[in-house]
Amino acid sequence: MSGPGIAAVAAQVAVVTAGAPLLAGLMRQVRARLEGRAGAGIAQPWRDLRKLLRKEPITPVGTGPAFRAAPALLVATTAVTAALVPFLSTDTPVGRNADVILVVALLALGTVALALAGLDSGTAFGGMGASREMTIAALVEPTILLAVFALSIPARSTNLPAIVAGAVEQPARLASPAGLLATAALAVAVLAETGRLPVDNPATHLELTMVHEAMVLEYAGPDLALVELGAQMRLTVLLGLLTSVFAPWGIATGPSWAALAVALAVFVAKTALLGAALAAGEVFWAKLRLFRVPELLAGSFLLALLAVTASYFLSGE
Amino acid sequence: MNPVGSALGAAAGLAGCGALAGLLPRHRARTVLAGVCTAGTGAAGAAAGIAACAGDRWSLVLPGVLPLSGLHLAVDGLSGPFLTTAGIVIAAVALYGTGYVRPAGTGESARGVQTVLPLFALTLLLVPAAASVSAFLMLWELMALASLVLVLAGHRERSAVREAGVWYAVMTHLGLVLLLAGLARFAAGAGGQTFTDLRAGAAGLPGGVRSAVFVLTTVAFASKAGAVPLHVWLPRAHPEAPSHVSALMSAAMVHLGLYGIVRVGFDLLGGGPRWWWLALMGAGGLSAVYGMLQAAMASDLKRLLACSTSENTGLMLIGVGAAGLFADAHHEELAALALAAALLHMVNHSAFKALLFCAAGSVLRATGLRDLDRMGGLRARMPLTAGLFAVGALGAVALPPGNGFVSEWLLLQSLIHGLAVPGEVTSIVLPLAFAVIALSAGLAAAVFVKALGVGFFARPRSDRAAGAEESPPAMLAGMVLLAVCCAALALVPGLLGPALDRAVAVAGFRHGASLSGTGIQAQLDGVSARLSPLWVVAALTAATAAAAGLPRLVRRRPRRTRARLWDCGGGAPTPRMAYTATSFAEPLQRVFDDVVAPEQDVDVTPVRESAYLVERVRYRQRVPDRLEHRLYRPVLAGLSHVGAAARRLANGSAHLYVGYGFCGLVTVLLALAVGW
Structure with missing residues (x-):
């Protein structure tokens, strides 16, 4: 167990937790500028969180333990995921257990916890959000797992550090048809999983079009702060996962402090760039009707299936 | 004495006591005694299973029990997991059942149910221990019959129970016919009906026979396991049975279908x-x-x-x-x-x-x-x-x-x-x-x-x-x-x-x-x-504790106040919303x-005076099992059609019936004379 390895895990959790609101702020700012608005500044989500955390905790009458536990569980699952995914280093003490199926399942656990909380509130909007969220989640799960399957074929393992380390050593894997198809499939799945356009609109003010926001309507104060932080962390983790898997350059592969520092800077830059690009893209997209979303996900699923068969036939000889 | 054998013997004895206890006249005593005996059966079965999992082997031949063949029992490593899980589930469910039954002594707690439940539990334990075709088929059928009796427990109260019982009885017996045909052909080809003979003789069978045996037995086992499209009985029978019986059926009986496939497909064939x-x-x-x-x-x-x-x-x-x-x-x-x-x-x-x-x-x-x-x-x-x-x-x-x-x-x-x-x-x-x-x-x-x-x-x-x-x-x-x-x-x-x-x-x-x-x-x-x-659990627990503590870092006084549900300003919603x-x-x-393919109906009843004013709108939705409609209904309709057509053969005339008998006899004699 090496010093830099432990530091890498701690740094991953810290940078995801502290950086997630900043990433959300950056994306909102990019969007605002492109739409011709001044924007509230990158640190606005942080200020919002601080404000919410200072407020009085509220328990709506008629809600139960599931409603109270869900925000903390959402943040916890995302934090554990942040520790597992090799954002900064592939040589960490938790690396051997960093299985990609486990990562996907942990994120799904957060979704399930929040959906149960939405139902627990007993309001029509809570139920509506939970129902839509679980419908989308049920369709995202096969897509994301199949993309994962495609990724694991060249490395012959579902261990994330092994996948990333393999890609660092052989960059040609990333440019292969299988790699590109898997990237596209995973990118669509990430959009759906994080509730971004065109699947869900995070900035909507119309209840009937809400998915994620409808589930969390009853939250206020510190609970709302945790829900918001959890959602921002999920976005960061999934964008970070995309960059780690498909642009793994800069990630430390050995126990070295210097490499770790470089990896930290590169990770922040990569994720910020990807987030800014996503925000810029969202300006030009409209939200899909809820019942058109399955078509999008089916397309993504097909890409992932093609990626799997392509990687088999192209590496089969 | 072998621990597996003694544990299974204890299970059989306790199940017998349980069945007798189920006949007692006093309701309270009957429930408790039968429940305790069934739980003991389960515990003994689990003990046998654990011993088998730990590597003990056991076999027993009782020549006098079944006519012609005798009863062959054997427990090996593959039986172990099935015995253990069935045993533990039986023990837990029997404990649960002592509280589940209603005081009135009707329906689920009727005497019949309490008598049959221990026997059903015992067959669940013995099926994975059967070591010959005859023993396996007999125990398999006993298990099906016992579970059928239990499914029918509430037949007086609900007609759905009767329907479920008919579906289950028909499906399980069609499965038995296939199983009988497959295993009989296997035994005939292998030259013996104990599993040892089958294992030895399997290699010598022609490929077509092997495939026929596999297909016949697997269809039967898959139907018991509830695999689509042979599942139609399952969503009817499991819900209609008393809940502790449903638990036994879903958590133990269904898995014996899997056991059968593994046993026949891998071990015997x-x-x-x-x-x-x-x-x-x-x-x-x-x-x-x-x-x-x-x-x-x-x-x-x-x-x-x-x-x-x-x-x-x-x-x-x-x-x-x-x-x-x-x-x-x-x-x-x-x-x-x-x-x-x-x-x-x-x-x-x-x-x-x-x-x-x-x-x-x-x-x-x-x-x-x-x-x-x-x-x-x-x-x-x-x-x-x-x-x-x-x-x-x-x-x-x-x-x-x-x-x-x-x-x-x-x-x-x-x-x-x-x-x-x-x-x-x-x-x-x-x-x-x-x-x-x-x-x-x-x-x-x-x-x-x-x-x-x-x-x-x-x-x-x-x-x-x-x-x-x-x-x-x-x-x-x-x-x-x-x-x-x-x-x-x-x-x-x-x-x-x-x-x-x-x-x-x-x-x-x-x-x-x-x-x-x-x-x-x-x-x-x-x-x-x-x-x-x-x-994973340790990390999740620690992270949840840390996340829950986060608001406390910022604010010292985290006393929660209660407030009305907001619901977008709509006021407190009623449960109907x-x-x-x-x-x-x-x-x-x-x-x-x-x-x-859901079926939806909307009935709009207008007010008598005007077609434009609606008095009542009724919305109905059903989601039928589509496979059942497409696969089973045509067959059932065809069968009843044939049945209706055959009624013309029986018009009540005694002369005609005597004529049928005469024709049948002549046909048989002719067939014998030709030497077919």
Whole structure:
């Protein structure tokens, strides 16, 4: 167990937790500028969180333990995921257990916890959000797992550090048809999983079009702060996962402090760039009707299936 | 004396006492005595199973019991896991049953049920111990008959029970006919009817006969296991049986179908060509997705659980099929991994499905409701039951830290590593199987969020749900036992490693899968994957505690105040505004519209004076089982048509009947004379 390895895990959790609101702020700012608005500044989500955390905790009458536990569980699952995914280093003490199926399942656990909380509130909007969220989640799960399957074929393992380390050593894997198809499939799945356009609109003010926001309507104060932080962390983790898997350059592969520092800077830059690009893209997209979303996900699923068969036939000889 | 033999002997004795105790006249004493004896039967069976898992072998021949053949019993490594899980489930369910029965002594607690239940438990334990065709068929049929009697327990109160009983009786006996034909042909070809003879003679059979035996027996076993499209009896019979019987059927009897496939396909026939296993994987994939879709549409809690049984059977069949596929390609390590994953999933499914059915039974007892749409708010009225249901649901959704996740992870690992097997077939079938498992896991998450969130959370949507009370201690104790099993399987699945290795070795694969004490690990020639459930749980607990403490860092006084629900300023909503199971499933139903084909009617009644003013709008929706409509209804209609046509032959004239007899006799004599 090496010093830099432990530091890498701690740094991953810290940078995801502290950086997630900043990433959300950056994306909102990019969007605002492109739409011709001044924007509230990158640190606005942080200020919002601080404000919410200072407020009085509220328990709506008629809600139960599931409603109270869900925000903390959402943040916890995302934090554990942040520790597992090799954002900064592939040589960490938790690396051997960093299985990609486990990562996907942990994120799904957060979704399930929040959906149960939405139902627990007993309001029509809570139920509506939970129902839509679980419908989308049920369709995202096969897509994301199949993309994962495609990724694991060249490395012959579902261990994330092994996948990333393999890609660092052989960059040609990333440019292969299988790699590109898997990237596209995973990118669509990430959009759906994080509730971004065109699947869900995070900035909507119309209840009937809400998915994620409808589930969390009853939250206020510190609970709302945790829900918001959890959602921002999920976005960061999934964008970070995309960059780690498909642009793994800069990630430390050995126990070295210097490499770790470089990896930290590169990770922040990569994720910020990807987030800014996503925000810029969202300006030009409209939200899909809820019942058109399955078509999008089916397309993504097909890409992932093609990626799997392509990687088999192209590496089969 | 051998521990397996003495434990099974004790189980048989206790089951006999239980059956006698069930005949006692006094209701209270009868319930308690029969329950204790049945629990003892289960415990003894579990002890036998654990001894078998630890490596003990046992066999017994009782020449005088069955005419002509004698009764052959044997317990080996493959029987072990099935005996153990059945035994533990029986013990927990019997404990639960002592509290479940109603004081009136009717329906579920009638004398007949209490007499038959111990015998049913005993047959569940003896089927995996049968070691000859005659013994297996006899025990299999006894098990079917006993469960049929138990399913029919409530036939006086509800007509649906009678219908379910007819479906079950017909399906199980058609299965028996196929099983009889397949095993009889096998025994005739192998020159002996004990399993030892069959094993020795299997290699000498021609390929066509082997395939015929496999297909006939597998269809029969798959029907018992609830695989689509032979599942139609399952979502009828399991919900209509008393809940503790449903638990036994879903968590123990259904798995004996899997046992039969593994025993005949791998152990007795010694594996076979690729198409056997591809067909099995196809049936498994169909069951997994179709079963879960039906569960997603169901609003009857017990029907939902029964459909999810079909899904889990499908996952196990995919594992068994993959094992056969890998074995056919001479990748024994992979085959061992896939089979171990299927068996581990069987064990996990037993634990969580028994728990879920028991919890559903508690709700049924407390409210008289099975309809999720009319439940709600039960977590405040039955907090322990709700918590136990949540434990079971966590296992069923295949998410960490539940126990179902561990076995599905192992199954997915076997499929990923299976790509090492060369050939176009594997490169297409395995990704599809992977996607099917992932889709059914995603749907399972939606299904169990619905069951838990709509059934137990929010506020009661009917007076009966509002008046629910917590179950008596005996029922809770039974469920706690099952919940402890779920937790143990989720945290230290590695403890099952040696038992699974032995079971897989009986199926003919020498390289065991690697499950060790703290976690599970798939280690195959240079490829490895690891999962440590204990660490995952520890990390999640620590992170949740840290996240919950976060607001306290900023604000010193975290006293929570209560406030009215906001609901977008709409004011406190009434329970009628909450989402029901039907509305929760509506988006999924629309997405899979082409598959589930729901039937919807809207009746608009206008006011008499004007066609434009509406007095009442009535909306009805049914989601029928489409396979049943397409596959079974035409056959049933054809049969009744033939029956109606045949009535013309019997017009009541005695002369005609004598004529029929004469013609029949002449035909037989002619056939004999010609020498055919």
